[in-house]
Amino acid sequence: MASGSWEEFFAVHLPPTDFEDNRTLLKEFCERHDKYGNKIVLVTSGGTTVPLEHNTVRFVDNFSAGTRGSASAEYFLEHGYAVIFMHRQKSLEPFTRHFSGQKLLDMLEIQERGPNTTITVRPDSVDVLAPVLVRYKAALAAGAVLQVAFTSVSEYFWLLRAACECLARLGPRALLYLAAAVSDFYIPKDRVPTHKMQSESGAPVIQLQLVPKMLAPLVNLWVPAAYVVSFKLETDESLLIPKARAALEKYKHKMVVANMLQSRHHRVILVSPEASQEIVLTREDIHAGVDIESAIVSEIVRLHAEHLAGGGAGAALPAGAGAAAAAAAAAAGWPPRSPR
Amino acid sequence: MASGSWEEFFAVHLPPTDFEDNRTLLKEFCERHDKYGNKIVLVTSGGTTVPLEHNTVRFVDNFSAGTRGSASAEYFLEHGYAVIFMHRQKSLEPFTRHFSGQKLLDMLEIQERGPNTTITVRPDSVDVLAPVLVRYKAALAAGAVLQVAFTSVSEYFWLLRAACECLARLGPRALLYLAAAVSDFYIPKDRVPTHKMQSESGAPVIQLQLVPKMLAPLVNLWVPAAYVVSFKLETDESLLIPKARAALEKYKHKMVVANMLQSRHHRVILVSPEASQEIVLTREDIHAGVDIESAIVSEIVRLHAEHLAGGGAGAALPAGAGAAAAAAAAAAGWPPRSPR
Numbered sequence: 001m002a003s004g005s006w007e008e009f010f011a012v013h014l015p016p017t018d019f020e021d022n023r024t025l026l027k028e029f030c031e032r033h034d035k036y037g038n039k040i041v042l043v044t045s046g047g048t049t050v051p052l053e054h055n056t057v058r059f060v061d062n063f064s065a066g067t068r069g070s071a072s073a074e075y076f077l078e079h080g081y082a083v084i085f086m087h088r089q090k091s092l093e094p095f096t097r098h099f100s101g102q103k104l105l106d107m108l109e110i111q112e113r114g115p116n117t118t119i120t121v122r123p124d125s126v127d128v129l130a131p132v133l134v135r136y137k138a139a140l141a142a143g144a145v146l147q148v149a150f151t152s153v154s155e156y157f158w159l160l161r162a163a164c165e166c167l168a169r170l171g172p173r174a175l176l177y178l179a180a181a182v183s184d185f186y187i188p189k190d191r192v193p194t195h196k197m198q199s200e201s202g203a204p205v206i207q208l209q210l211v212p213k214m215l216a217p218l219v220n221l222w223v224p225a226a227y228v229v230s231f232k233l234e235t236d237e238s239l240l241i242p243k244a245r246a247a248l249e250k251y252k253h254k255m256v257v258a259n260m261l262q263s264r265h266h267r268v269i270l271v272s273p274e275a276s277q278e279i280v281l282t283r284e285d286i287h288a289g290v291d292i293e294s295a296i297v298s299e300i301v302r303l304h305a306e307h308l309a310g311g312g313a314g315a316a317l318p319a320g321a322g323a324a325a326a327a328a329a330a331a332a333g334w335p336p337r338s339p340r
Numbered sequence: 341m342a343s344g345s346w347e348e349f350f351a352v353h354l355p356p357t358d359f360e361d362n363r364t365l366l367k368e369f370c371e372r373h374d375k376y377g378n379k380i381v382l383v384t385s386g387g388t389t390v391p392l393e394h395n396t397v398r399f400v401d402n403f404s405a406g407t408r409g410s411a412s413a414e415y416f417l418e419h420g421y422a423v424i425f426m427h428r429q430k431s432l433e434p435f436t437r438h439f440s441g442q443k444l445l446d447m448l449e450i451q452e453r454g455p456n457t458t459i460t461v462r463p464d465s466v467d468v469l470a471p472v473l474v475r476y477k478a479a480l481a482a483g484a485v486l487q488v489a490f491t492s493v494s495e496y497f498w499l500l501r502a503a504c505e506c507l508a509r510l511g512p513r514a515l516l517y518l519a520a521a522v523s524d525f526y527i528p529k530d531r532v533p534t535h536k537m538q539s540e541s542g543a544p545v546i547q548l549q550l551v552p553k554m555l556a557p558l559v560n561l562w563v564p565a566a567y568v569v570s571f572k573l574e575t576d577e578s579l580l581i582p583k584a585r586a587a588l589e590k591y592k593h594k595m596v597v598a599n600m601l602q603s604r605h606h607r608v609i610l611v612s613p614e615a616s617q618e619i620v621l622t623r624e625d626i627h628a629g630v631d632i633e634s635a636i637v638s639e640i641v642r643l644h645a646e647h648l649a650g651g652g653a654g655a656a657l658p659a660g661a662g663a664a665a666a667a668a669a670a671a672a673g674w675p676p677r678s679p680r
Contacts (some may be wrong), residue, residue: 049401058523061389061401065430089432090405096442104444104474105436108461110473117470121448121459130457133450136442183398235393 006212010161012188013154022148023162026084029146030166033082039173039304041081042163044180045069046088048153050208051188059152060208064093067265068231068293072177073145074135075297082144083173084167086159087151094138099129099315153183157214164222174226175304176218179257181233185187186211215251227304228253235261244271254307257296266292277298343493346552350501352528353494362488363502366424369486370506379513381421382395382503384520385409386428388493390527390548399492401549404521406431407605408571408633412517413485414475415637421485421515424507426499427522429489435476439469465472493523495555504562507652515565515644516558522571526551555591568642575601584611594647597636606632610639 004012033040036260070092073085077094084270085094092100099107107125123287139145150156167174179328185208197287219228230253234240235258244256248271259268266281279295344352373380386409387402410432413425417434425434432440441449441641449467451458461469488503490496509512519662524547550612559568570593574580588611598616599608606621619635 006622050399060392060398060402062398090440093441094444099444100430101433102436104439105473105476108469108473109468110477117466119461119466119469119473123458126457126459129448129459130450132619133445133459134446136445137450 004209004212006214006217009018009154009157009212014153015158016150016155018141019158019162022159023166025146025148026163026166029082029084029143029171031239032143034170034173038082038175039080039175040084040167040170040306041076041175041177042084042086042167043069043072043073043076043177044086044156044160044182045073046091048088048156048183049074049151049179050185052187060183060185062183063182064088064091066093067097069177069179070094070097071291071293072179076175076177076301077135077139077144079297079301081301083139083146084163085145085147085179086156086163087147087149093147094145095132095139098132102324104129116313137337153211156180156182159205160214160218164226166217167226168223171225171306174225175300176222176223176226176228177300178215178228178230182211182214184211185209213251215247215253219253227307229255229257229300232256232258233261233264234258241269241271241276244269244276247315255300255303268292268296270296272303285292343558344549344552346554346557349494349552350498353497355497355498356490356492359498359502362499363506364488364500366506367490367502369422369483370509372483374510374513377513377519378422379420379495380424380507380510381416381428381515382424382426382507383409383413383416384426384496384500384522385413386431386522388428388496388523389491390493390523390525392527400523400525402521402523404428404431406433407437409517409519410434410437411631411633412519412637415516415631415634415642416517417475417479417484419637419641421641423486424503425485425487426496426503426520427487427489429491429652433487434485435472435479438472444469493526493551496520496522500554500558501562504558507566508563511565512567512648514563515640516563516566516568517640518555518568518570522554524551525549544667553591555587555593559593560592567647569595569597569640570595572598573601573604574598581609581616584609584616588613595640595643601656608632608636609638610641650679 006014030040045064046066047064049059049061052058052060066087069085069087073083073094076083083094085091107121107124107129108119111120135334148159150159164176167176187207188209196215215228215230228251230247230251232240232244232247234243240258240260244258247253247256256273257268257272258271268279270277270279278298279292281290281292281295356602363462370380385404386406387404389399389401392398392400406427409425409427413423413434416423423434427433447461447469448459449462451460488499488613490499504516507516527547555568555570570587572580572584572587572592574583578599580598584598587593587596594612596611597608598611606626608619610617610619617639619639621630621632623637
């Protein structure tokens, strides 16, 4: 079955209940950072769900813990970007991602001194926690991060479009880093049963429909001047580069970060219309706990600066000229260009 | 399509890679607490997944954050039980459940004093954190909790059977509190595609098969002397009690905790072969942040004590006789009875 159009998707699926609140937050965040001439990156992270019932007990989910997105958000902050972190509810978040499970509780010790109880971080954990905490507090104090959460694929699309509408005013200073694992399939609203499917009535057959490709209106209509990076995760190596190139030709965006499910934490290929570039962590990097996202983000930040220096027209400068051009661009400032 | 037998399920689905490690942990935990005559509760928590591909990118999931299970585990510890907390990877866990997202980081403040950096919990957060931390440290020091994690429904079943095999030696001192949201359906292994489904080939049809009902061999063969509590979540009120009663008649276990998706955090019905009993939080309870799990667990602990006092034969004592009988039972100790 063919996918419906994106207009039809928004017509059929109502906005999530907290949508207006989130839209207000997005708008304020983008206006504030636009005023200061900052760059904003929208990082999407985690998987989307497709409900199988209206009273959702079961759903189809996409595998993603949010590792890539939450780590990348931290590195974008280090590069001076303001970050909209649009993530799957309960998936990994920047800063807290380092302390999953009971790790933080295990670092704490309690001192009961008469009427005064104090709780401190064990001295041997301070070295681990302090650098993360310092960066977290700094980002918070600067108002440099806005977190918004989604669960279902339709919530994701509503938030994505709203964020783009707010980001459009930044023109080429907006960077979209679409790392979320978005469902390709969904169940049309009118075919979703109201109540929990009963196992007594036998095993159900789930007929899925293709999700419309939102990258098309996003690149062409919503944020035409932005630097857009999409992600492609495959399990069959022979499909990886061909599919990345096909996506670039179809949607005309700037880059696909292509990766294999099995090796995604130590190898990615940055595929742009002009070239492709492999990033691989060495064994020493892996042992030292280096995040591959640090290298991915550095390279994308460099290319984004080149894009900005080139007037946002998409013409890449020769490598090496990027940094100087970016510095010049930053000094000159960028007039917000609204394509709307 | 009918479900296969449980024997067939274990024959077809291989054990998870870390299975032997977890089995060793379960065995040691049960032997240690059995030696001291302790009661052990197995709390299962969170949803199971059904992979749609061998290299899992997509899966069907069951809605469950692990709220019920993680809260209940804490209350069982307070009642002196040793707790096996068998939970979905990344779902809520006892103690840390109180501090989701960035709550814990927000409680910390950093002091840089010359060469010495210290991190402390803000004085206004100590009152919130201290009681939880004290209980967490006490449980840890007593070795009273064992956590094991699953993701897919087949991992869940392998762990469940292994836990039962270890718990059998405790006879009626074992309590099973099966709060996990287990898939009713799965995709037989030979019909799961190896690679990620390609959206170019059109929307797929997913043909699911019924999962065998593990409660049958669990009650009859694996832990015949244990006190077994299952859970039933419905979205249609008219089905709730009839389905709970049908389950008790079919599987001959001790109790079904029946709840509606919409009201599950403030209303449950404990359905036993003899009676049914509603537990409802008052508006004041809800405002005061009372967990309904506190009441559920108290009542089940009381009934389990009666069951023990009755020789584990399932005869319930009149209400009120429970506590005294349990005390007498604890003093006398229970000879481990292995049904295997």
